[in-house]
Amino acid sequence: MEINITRAAHLEFRVTDLDRAHDFYVRVLGFIETDRDEKRLYLGGLEEREHHSLVLREADSPGVSHLAFRVASPDDLEQLASLYQGNGCPIRWLPEGSEKGQGRALRVQDSSGLPLEFYHEMSRREWLLQRFELYRGAHVMRLDHFNCQVAEVQRAYDWFTSSLGFYCSEITVTEDEPPQLWAAWLHRKQNVHDIAVMNGIGPRMHHAGFWLADQGSVLRACDLLAASGYADHIERGPGRHGISNAFFVYLRDPDGNRIELYTNDYLIPEPDWEPVRWRINDPRRATFWGHKPPPSWFDEASRVESIETGEFVPTASPPHRDRPEFVT
Amino acid sequence: MEINITRAAHLEFRVTDLDRAHDFYVRVLGFIETDRDEKRLYLGGLEEREHHSLVLREADSPGVSHLAFRVASPDDLEQLASLYQGNGCPIRWLPEGSEKGQGRALRVQDSSGLPLEFYHEMSRREWLLQRFELYRGAHVMRLDHFNCQVAEVQRAYDWFTSSLGFYCSEITVTEDEPPQLWAAWLHRKQNVHDIAVMNGIGPRMHHAGFWLADQGSVLRACDLLAASGYADHIERGPGRHGISNAFFVYLRDPDGNRIELYTNDYLIPEPDWEPVRWRINDPRRATFWGHKPPPSWFDEASRVESIETGEFVPTASPPHRDRPEFVT
């Protein structure tokens, strides 16, 4: 039976000051604080029903400890363990409750070096979708996707599509002849992506995308950030992506971890979707309106932890230039 | 020199329970509480700079104590006193500070029986327009207008336009031949109205209109009201008015006083605007999309106080049917 990964489900950011992170994520952006303990804040969105979709863990430097995907049954976890072990990847089992609210989970360091987690059981919380009186800030609805820089994007693409059953919605290719894969947007749930992999210094976690219900919420986030002294945390946008068609803004949290507020992508209800194809230097690819991303958007990303040591995984350089020619 | 009334500026509602009113106006709808004393809450909008635009006064029944207009100078107050006295209307001077934050003010019972207040001085408060972190609820920006039912609408129209210098943006006429005036939208500031007078049992205050920045804020107000247990306080709309083109919703506060949340009207920068003319039975007049107002919208309105006794002014019936034929 095929492995059934259902969606990108949560991630854990390292932050150096929980109070400062709380101010940014909860007070200003309106993430729901669903739980907390001494070293962690558990946050979620208004459309989600699980215990958390974002964990902020106090640490001495920013970064990412793991990116979690939910699977459809406990049996999928066993299959994934075998699959990754067969591929020579380190794995580690976390007993139920190691992460608050979560059942038994599998951590793996995949062949790109990304620290992935798979789990099936997670405690539920009250659904807030129609508790409009609790909507605050950017009205964050749900985690949508992860975007990662990897040194070998073709290999990552092959693994996710062939072994894990991800579908591809859009790709970016180089200007070479024949064109080489530069990035891919891959999904299990039925929208543009659960994970994107981009050619870049990696393994690094580039950003986590959170879905909002409308464009106005993206703009309101900018107003709120600026009014709260966080104007310089708006890194790129707001704007329209060529890829995914989403209306977006990229933010840096007080530790420099990057999130995207994201809306207006599209549904892909079928397995035989023909991927949309972009060339890396098409000026409308990154921002449909022609705006150039700042160099920091390509230079900077979150280091990721080893699932075994908690130290950062070493990075390697990619074979292709890591940005369009029009970005210096 | 001509009297210079600048705009509809504030009003005082009678409410029977200040805490309950606070819940409705402040917690749910997001009016700014700018001040309070034992018997009154002072509220305002995000775009305003004056001490208050809505006073909620504890009383044993709902109603309206006065509707206030600002004037451009203290001298306008003297001229208005003479004008109303010359017209046989009761007047009363309120010394500075009688109403919190307000300088010397003139109250009059106009010939329609409406309790009007005129003032020039009012203390200022911090401007919150770009304090986006304080935006809550419906994001109420500013008081826009009063709408009153009067028994003699032609007479009220004549007074406001001829003696007080109001301009007329739109009118509604009866189906008679020749058509009779049924209602008029009158303004001093440069949008559709500061006050509307409608043919109906009067004097009664029908509603106070508060201006929002966009349609989404009107819809969000409905979501918030419903989520907070106030669904049955949504009386009419949301919808698009034919008159004024505004996107609106009418709400009843916990005491039954009516407010309108209102956006998308238009600017009238010039004195020679040619009034838009509607027939009372045009189905697009009240709601451009054809929705019929409920009978309560015509039946019910706030009684108004005598400026001398504080008792409610007796009402009289109007000469014309008080609603379109398609409303029963």
Next chain:
Amino acid sequence: MEINITRAAHLEFRVTDLDRAHDFYVRVLGFIETDRDEKRLYLGGLEEREHHSLVLREADSPGVSHLAFRVASPDDLEQLASLYQGNGCPIRWLPEGSEKGQGRALRVQDSSGLPLEFYHEMSRREWLLQRFELYRGAHVMRLDHFNCQVAEVQRAYDWFTSSLGFYCSEITVTEDEPPQLWAAWLHRKQNVHDIAVMNGIGPRMHHAGFWLADQGSVLRACDLLAASGYADHIERGPGRHGISNAFFVYLRDPDGNRIELYTNDYLIPEPDWEPVRWRINDPRRATFWGHKPPPSWFDEASRVESIETGEFVPTASPPHRDRPEFVT
């Protein structure tokens, strides 16, 4: 192997005047005309890639000829044929091209009497998602769902969930003890529904829901309809549904066929979603803001054709009252 129906894909309305229907759907609402022949208009949305999602066929009375679902492979068609035949339902094979752009298709009259079509192959057209210069009217993005009245809703629910693999997002139950199923929202693609079945005189097609990208598009549709003389074709709303959370408006086309413009529902990426449960008389169920649907919304619906004769299928009455108590 399990049958894999991927989504509600298209339907065919009978209309008595193609030009009049074109005016309503294309000129005013902005549906894309993708093709036409002597007796049919083929329409689609901006996010779709297939030849059509709505067919308007000239006929002597309004109604629905078939509701089509796409399947993941040709083999699913064979399985469905066996399944329906085994259930005693009439089936009919349509050779490739019987419906413009479409491959071989299976028509069935299901046990509720609904005329369903299943197909896998359909020709593609240019994707217009980023052809913003072609956006018109309500910016209709894609067909979202069908809503049908059936005389035996529990039986329809059982069939769709047990035999066809539909998931249930929300249900409505009667006030009986124990509660009886009154309606169910069922999906294959990952949002609230591909088909809803409601207790009512059936088989009838109640409405087809088309998805828009934002609330503003629903409001703009109302403005456009009213400005174009179609105000009385706005039957219910705009408003927020309790069920599905969607912001909606219901329209009647010039022949009385009903469509819903619909946005703001939610994603259900997982098979173990716990259905939301509403009681039929909860005033927030139908419209979260408390607005009552008009009686016509329950009384009137489109008759459906026999797949064998093209005549309308006889209807039967349901066991439960077909509307909430507060609708008369």
Next chain:
Amino acid sequence: MEINITRAAHLEFRVTDLDRAHDFYVRVLGFIETDRDEKRLYLGGLEEREHHSLVLREADSPGVSHLAFRVASPDDLEQLASLYQGNGCPIRWLPEGSEKGQGRALRVQDSSGLPLEFYHEMSRREWLLQRFELYRGAHVMRLDHFNCQVAEVQRAYDWFTSSLGFYCSEITVTEDEPPQLWAAWLHRKQNVHDIAVMNGIGPRMHHAGFWLADQGSVLRACDLLAASGYADHIERGPGRHGISNAFFVYLRDPDGNRIELYTNDYLIPEPDWEPVRWRINDPRRATFWGHKPPPSWFDEASRVESIETGEFVPTASPPHRDRPEFVT
């Protein structure tokens, strides 16, 4: 009696290709074409009632021929002629009909060198505010303001406020001690400005601002421009201004003339408004969210014609740096 200028009313851009300009303004942005003759296109917005608010005149280079203000009566024209003559400025009378639809008009070259026009009479056209079926593109509602670079901003400010009766809504000052005036936003109609004057190489017309009804229209304009091949005509934004609070985008037409699409400013119904004061280097002044304007926004502007010769007026440099320190 005081001169009564009512508002910024229209302007004339020089364009080198009328067809190309038509494509940009009418087909893509949705300006209403109200009239045309051999050498001119007359355009207007949906909320306006006059013959035109933007004239595009074929010429051999881009630029501006005149900026027109409406006055409340013909007598104001006489007073203005005397006033400007008394100030040593060239004036010229245009007989009725010299500009299509327009009555007798006065042209002056003001002391900053700007070619201003004043008129009272203009033919009316059908009001399109509720002709929603004619809304296209960015749904341009009305001309809002002119923004000009002048070499002596204090002198321009003094003239407009003291002699012409303009009110000041906001100012920008230098970082000098004492601070010097760097720019001023001046109005006659009751919003933030009819004309802004900025310290820069002048006289030049920097941009004409057109008002839209909502933020979504600004974003839709960007989508439409990019989809139509005009992505590189989006010069700055979309974003939120600190000054005026407006949500905006700056566009360059095919000839390089600059317009602003603009919404969400505020109403100033009273003469005693206390101007908002910004320092030139405040990063939130130009764009509240901290985005830096591109150098082109300061470098480039439209040359203006001599009212006597039609040649461009020579420019002079201003006393202060023409941009914030953070723009290079």
